[in-house]
Each structure stands twice: as structure tokens, then as C-alpha cells.
Amino acid sequence: MKNRVIVIGSGGAGLVAALSAHESGAKVTIITKEYPTRSQTCMAQGGINAALSNVDEDSAELHIQNTLKSARSLANEDAVRFLCNSAKGAIEWLDSIGVPFSRTKDGKIAQRKLGGASATRACYAQDYTGLKILHTLYDRCTALGIEFLNERYLLEFITDESSNKKSICGVSVLNKRSGEVELIQSNSVIVATGGYSRVFHNYSTNSISSSGDGIAAALRAGAVASDLEFIQFHPTSLRGSSILISESARGAGGYLLNSKGERFINELAPRDEVSRAIHDEILKGESIFLDIRHLGSEFIEKELPQEAKLAKLYENIDPSLELIPIKPAAHYTMGGLDVDEKTSTNIQGLFAVGECANHRVHGANRLGGNSLLELVVFGRVAGESAAKFACEQDLDIDIKRYKNxxxxxxxxxxxxxxxxxxxxxxxxxxxxxxxxxxxxxxxxxxxxxxxxxxxxxxxxxxxxxxxxxxxxxxxxxxxxxxxxxxxxxxxxxxxxxxxxxxxxxxxxxxxxxxxxxxxxxxxxxxxxxxxxxx
The missing domain is CATH 1.20.58.100 (Fumarate reductase/succinate dehydrogenase flavoprotein-like, C-terminal domain)
Structure with missing residues (x-):
């Protein structure tokens, strides 16, 4: 099929890319090893950055400078400018397809301040932002009739080396239901399989599915990766389970306390600084807690319902009355498959987007609130790029011989x-x-x-x-x-x-x-x- 685009992964990045490819005229198939609504995107709770100035004065330029500062001289400024200048349009698009953002009293999209930001910038939907974006995207995909192949585990990317440049020509997957190896042909494939922080096993906020499968398979096929050493630790995961407690809790005014009841770090400093400060306190023998009691039960119930539920479920505490025991845990991988401004890898026809890709916008430390923005902005680029490539290519390779x-x-x-x-x-x-x-x-x-x-x-x-x-x-x-x-x-x-x-x-x-x-x-x-x- 000349205009077919395969998307591997059904998180936010994959679904945005699929919608974009569909809008660009491609026939889209989404392949996922679980089910779409179980994606790691659900755990992006705090918000999505955009300089809307709905709460206080902000600008795209301030957003750019905050992102570059957090990246520690390791981001591509052109890519960062594209990301931040596209943010308002990304929010408007999400709003137009029905994402139920929280609202101010005058009906504007509500925003909160996250770590490393110089203004109140993160648009949110209570503390379920990623979840609500994901469900809206999934509803949109199903309404448009986009094909989903669920419960398929990615085995390998199939490439053709007969030309001067290695090209993608399909994928092999394991059908989990039947155990059968299936080969799916396409010369335009988007990798959107998420990050690799589950290498840390029980010390990661991510689901067990964040095992880096797409990155590993693409590397075996001849792609290259960049900046794999940069792994962000989120300062606040529940001590016993590593379940994420969103930065929204600190953005709303939560405190970090040691066993003596002392605040020891600016809670909204960049995540690497906060995590190191907590790490040092733990090495001193201190236990560390997140304190949101002073926010009041009414505010917590309205704005932080998920955090309250998680604390009760996994630590058996009421955060409106008790301290939340926390520790840092591996949360986000800044490195990934190296891609250009069109999200293309060095393999012709193989694109990558989201956490599995390095769009060179996060550098050495991702700014909180930029991950959801990245998947929308670059997801749209990936879908358009892959669709354009697919429509310009002719398939003339039979991949069935690879099945055995x-x-x-x-x-x-x-x-x-x-x-x-x-x-x-x-x-x-x-x-x-x-x-x-x-x-x-x-x-x-x-x-x-x-x-x-x-x-x-x-x-x-x-x-x-x-x-x-x-x-x-x-x-x-x-x-x-x-x-x-x-x-x-x-x-x-x-x-x-x-x-x-x-x-x-x-x-x-x-x-x-x-x-x-x-x-x-x-x-x-x-x-x-x-x-x-x-």
C-alpha cells in the first residue's frame, strides 16, 4: 500500500502522529503491545506548557529561555524555539478536539507553575492532564476509523539495503494472543514506543512497558541514539512503591520536609537540583516528606484528587492530615533515537517521536511541563513527515521471506x-x-x-x-x-x-x-x- 504509515506505540506521541498522518492523506495503522489508554502518557499529571498569560504575564521567549537554561547548554536552540513558539497553537488544537482543561472563573484555560518556570505556564486538567489528553486523542482516532492492532509486541524493524541508503520496509511483531510472528509491510514507520527508565525496575515511576523496545530494535536495524546518559529523576515518588506524585503538588504550594520538619530546598527549582538535594538528605539518614496539609482538604479534593487517591491507596495516609513519604525515582529519559527537524532517523522512512526520540529540546534536564508539549508539537511534525514520505514512495520489496x-x-x-x-x-x-x-x-x-x-x-x-x-x-x-x-x-x-x-x-x-x-x-x-x- 503506497500511502501506508505504521505507528508503533499508542501513547500521546503515537496518537498525535497518527492523527497528523491521517489528516495528511495516509492510511494509518497503530501497533501497540498493550492497549492505548494504558500508555505512560497517563502519568504526565502536572500540565502542558504554553505561554498563554491566563494567570500572570508570560511570553514564548521566557518559555524558550527557561527551557534552554534547564537544558544546560545541551539543547538545539532552533528546535527549542520551534517547540515553544508552537505551544499556543498546540493548546488551541487540543482544546478544539475536546481536551477538558480546568478553567479559571472567567472561562480561560487554568495554568499552574512548575519547577524551573519563571511564570505560571502549565495548562492542566486537575492532576489528570496526560490521562485526559490521551483519552481525547484515542476517542478522536477511533472516530476517524484509524486502525489499531493491539497486543502486538515489536520484534524487529525490517530494512532494505539494496540502495545507497538503508530504508525501512516493514516491521515484525509477535501477536501476544496467538504467539504468531506477523510481518507488516510499509516504507514509512513512526517509532513512538516511549522511554527506557524501567531499566531501574522498582525505582522508576514508569509502567513496566517502558523497556526501550523501540529504541533497541531501531538501533539493531542501524539507527543511532543520542544522549542516553541523561535520565531525569523525579523528586517525588511514593517511598514504598515509586508511584509518581505529580509536580502539581509542589506547584500548588507543597513543601519538602526532612525528618526534623525543615525545608531544605526551593521546591520549584529544576528537577535535577531538587532530586540531588533529597538524595543528600537521605544519605544523612533523613526521611523525606511532601507536605500539602496546609493547602486544605477542599483544595486537594478539587485540584489534586489523584495525588490524594494515590497516597491513600499506596501509603495508607490522608495527605490533608498527614505527611506523604517520598523519594526520587527514575522518571524520564532525555536521550533516545537521534532525529532531525522532520523527526527522521538516519534510516530512510523511519521516524521517531516522543520520549523514544531525542528532538534535542530537553538537553541535560527536561523542564517540567514540556514532555506533553513535545509529543503534540513533534507528533504533528512526525505524522506529516511520514505521510509525505509514504505517498512519494513505491513498495517493491516482498518482506515475507523474513518471517522464518x-x-x-x-x-x-x-x-x-x-x-x-x-x-x-x-x-x-x-x-x-x-x-x-x-x-x-x-x-x-x-x-x-x-x-x-x-x-x-x-x-x-x-x-x-x-x-x-x-x-x-x-x-x-x-x-x-x-x-x-x-x-x-x-x-x-x-x-x-x-x-x-x-x-x-x-x-x-x-x-x-x-x-x-x-x-x-x-x-x-x-x-x-x-x-x-x-
Missing amino acids: LHEENLEQIKSYTNEINFYEKYSELGEMFYKDVGIKRDKKTLLCTLENVKEMKKALKNMGVSDKGNIYNSNLIEFLEFKNMLFLSELILLCAIQRDESRGAHFRVDTQESKTAFDAHTIIDKDGVISYEN
């Missing part, structure tokens, strides 16, 4: 012995990453962790699955996810070791200053070969 190869790869994995429990190794990986590749790092422990990851990779053939069946084989899917995370873990470590400085979310205790020699993006391929690019 991918089936054989799965059978080989099923033949692995399972004397080592890979679930235990996954837990061990998460512990190592949180301790040694987390908020603070040093070269010695990074090198040690790298050796441990390499040993785990060597032992993969002894960590096979116990379930050899086909139908809903979650054991096999989880092994494939773990395999992808091990692959990405090694690349993350190589990037973190090579960047011999501290910058934003990458803080090296053995070299705590930023260095102008590293005012550049780390580019890495599947073999771990690193270069730097301004």
Missing part, C-alpha cells in the same frame, strides 16, 4: 535453559542502576556496573523462559523486554563513562563541573561506538 528467520529467533530463545531466573537478574539490574547509575555517579562504580551488565548478557542463554507455549506467553515477552534493557544498559553506561563531567541529570561526583568540551550530544550506535555532535 524471526520465528527461528524466537524458537532459539525458547530453547535456552533456565537455570538462572532472569526476573531476579532484572531486580538486581534495577538495584545496581539506582545505586550506581542514578542521581549521583562516579567512574569507578560505572565501570564496575558495566562489567556486571556484560556478565549478565553472557549468561542470557542460561536465563530462558519456563513457558514454551504460544498463547499469551507473558514469560517470553518479559524475557525479550529484559534482553532489550540489558542491551540499552550497556550503551547507557558507555555514554555515562565517556561523559567526564557533570551536567544536569548526569552528575559525576568525581568530576563535578561542566566542561565546554562536552557541550555536545553523545552519539552512539548498536556496537557502542561513541562520537560527539554539536
Whole structure:
């Protein structure tokens, strides 16, 4: 089909891209390993940035400067200007398709202040902003008849190397319901599979699906990634479960307190600074709490209902009366597949958008409220770019011959012995990453962790699955996810070791200053070969 666009992933980025591609005349198929409304976009609770000046004076230029400052000299200014100058139009578009934003008394879209912002800028829908955007996008896609193939796990991207430049020609997926390998042909594919912070296992605010599958598959196909070492820790996740407590709670006036009841950091400083301050207090033996009691039960019920519900459900406390015990947890991955201004990777016809892509707007530390904005602004670009590419290309390659190869790869994995429990190794990986590749790092422990990851990779053939069946084989899917995370873990470590400085979310205790020699993006391929690019 000449004008077909495949979108891998059904979070906000994927759905916006699908709508944009559909509007541009393409036949769109969305492939997702879960179901659309379970996407990580749901966890973007605080808001979406746009300089609307509905509460106080603001401007796109202030938004640009806040974003660049947070990025620590590692963002592309042209890309940031495009993002921030497009913000008002993005909000107007979301409003036009029915996103139920909270409103001021005079009917304007409500806004709140988030960390690192010089004005009240984040448009919100209570503390369910991402969820409500996602559901609205999904409703829009279904109303337009866009095709969804749910419960398909991405195996590989299929490429053609007969021309001078490698080109995409389709994807292979595992149908979770039947266990069958399916090949879907298209020479225009958008990767929108989210980030990789689930490498941190139980120390991540993300769902178990954030395993970096799309990034790993694209790297294996020949794409390159950039800035994988930059992983943002959110300052406030619930201590016991790592469930996110939104920045909206601090934006509304919440305090961070230690065991002595002392405030020790500006709660609305950039996330990397707040997370490091909490980390240092914990190392002193302090317990850390979020205090929103003074906001009052009426305000909490109206503006922060989800945070109250989560605190009650997972910590058994009433936040209108009690302190919320918190800790930092891995939250957002600034790095991803390296893309240009049209969201294209270095593989012809393969585009990427959202957290799995590096649009070079977040740099070393993402500004709160910019992730939802990114997926709308660049999602629309990705859809239009992919549709244009699809309509200009002719498919003349039969990809059916690849099916046996991918089936054989799965059978080989099923033949692995399972004397080592890979679930235990996954837990061990998460512990190592949180301790040694987390908020603070040093070269010695990074090198040690790298050796441990390499040993785990060597032992993969002894960590096979116990379930050899086909139908809903979650054991096999989880092994494939773990395999992808091990692959990405090694690349993350190589990037973190090579960047011999501290910058934003990458803080090296053995070299705590930023260095102008590293005012550049780390580019890495599947073999771990690193270069730097301004």
C-alpha cells in the first residue's frame, strides 16, 4: 500500500502522529503491545506548557529561555524555539478536539507553575492532564476509523539495503494472543514506543512497558541514539512503591520536609537540583516528606484528587492530615533515537517521536511541563513527515521471506535453559542502576556496573523462559523486554563513562563541573561506538 504509515506505540506521541498522518492523506495503522489508554502518557499529571498569560504575564521567549537554561547548554536552540513558539497553537488544537482543561472563573484555560518556570505556564486538567489528553486523542482516532492492532509486541524493524541508503520496509511483531510472528509491510514507520527508565525496575515511576523496545530494535536495524546518559529523576515518588506524585503538588504550594520538619530546598527549582538535594538528605539518614496539609482538604479534593487517591491507596495516609513519604525515582529519559527537524532517523522512512526520540529540546534536564508539549508539537511534525514520505514512495520489496528467520529467533530463545531466573537478574539490574547509575555517579562504580551488565548478557542463554507455549506467553515477552534493557544498559553506561563531567541529570561526583568540551550530544550506535555532535 503506497500511502501506508505504521505507528508503533499508542501513547500521546503515537496518537498525535497518527492523527497528523491521517489528516495528511495516509492510511494509518497503530501497533501497540498493550492497549492505548494504558500508555505512560497517563502519568504526565502536572500540565502542558504554553505561554498563554491566563494567570500572570508570560511570553514564548521566557518559555524558550527557561527551557534552554534547564537544558544546560545541551539543547538545539532552533528546535527549542520551534517547540515553544508552537505551544499556543498546540493548546488551541487540543482544546478544539475536546481536551477538558480546568478553567479559571472567567472561562480561560487554568495554568499552574512548575519547577524551573519563571511564570505560571502549565495548562492542566486537575492532576489528570496526560490521562485526559490521551483519552481525547484515542476517542478522536477511533472516530476517524484509524486502525489499531493491539497486543502486538515489536520484534524487529525490517530494512532494505539494496540502495545507497538503508530504508525501512516493514516491521515484525509477535501477536501476544496467538504467539504468531506477523510481518507488516510499509516504507514509512513512526517509532513512538516511549522511554527506557524501567531499566531501574522498582525505582522508576514508569509502567513496566517502558523497556526501550523501540529504541533497541531501531538501533539493531542501524539507527543511532543520542544522549542516553541523561535520565531525569523525579523528586517525588511514593517511598514504598515509586508511584509518581505529580509536580502539581509542589506547584500548588507543597513543601519538602526532612525528618526534623525543615525545608531544605526551593521546591520549584529544576528537577535535577531538587532530586540531588533529597538524595543528600537521605544519605544523612533523613526521611523525606511532601507536605500539602496546609493547602486544605477542599483544595486537594478539587485540584489534586489523584495525588490524594494515590497516597491513600499506596501509603495508607490522608495527605490533608498527614505527611506523604517520598523519594526520587527514575522518571524520564532525555536521550533516545537521534532525529532531525522532520523527526527522521538516519534510516530512510523511519521516524521517531516522543520520549523514544531525542528532538534535542530537553538537553541535560527536561523542564517540567514540556514532555506533553513535545509529543503534540513533534507528533504533528512526525505524522506529516511520514505521510509525505509514504505517498512519494513505491513498495517493491516482498518482506515475507523474513518471517522464518524471526520465528527461528524466537524458537532459539525458547530453547535456552533456565537455570538462572532472569526476573531476579532484572531486580538486581534495577538495584545496581539506582545505586550506581542514578542521581549521583562516579567512574569507578560505572565501570564496575558495566562489567556486571556484560556478565549478565553472557549468561542470557542460561536465563530462558519456563513457558514454551504460544498463547499469551507473558514469560517470553518479559524475557525479550529484559534482553532489550540489558542491551540499552550497556550503551547507557558507555555514554555515562565517556561523559567526564557533570551536567544536569548526569552528575559525576568525581568530576563535578561542566566542561565546554562536552557541550555536545553523545552519539552512539548498536556496537557502542561513541562520537560527539554539536
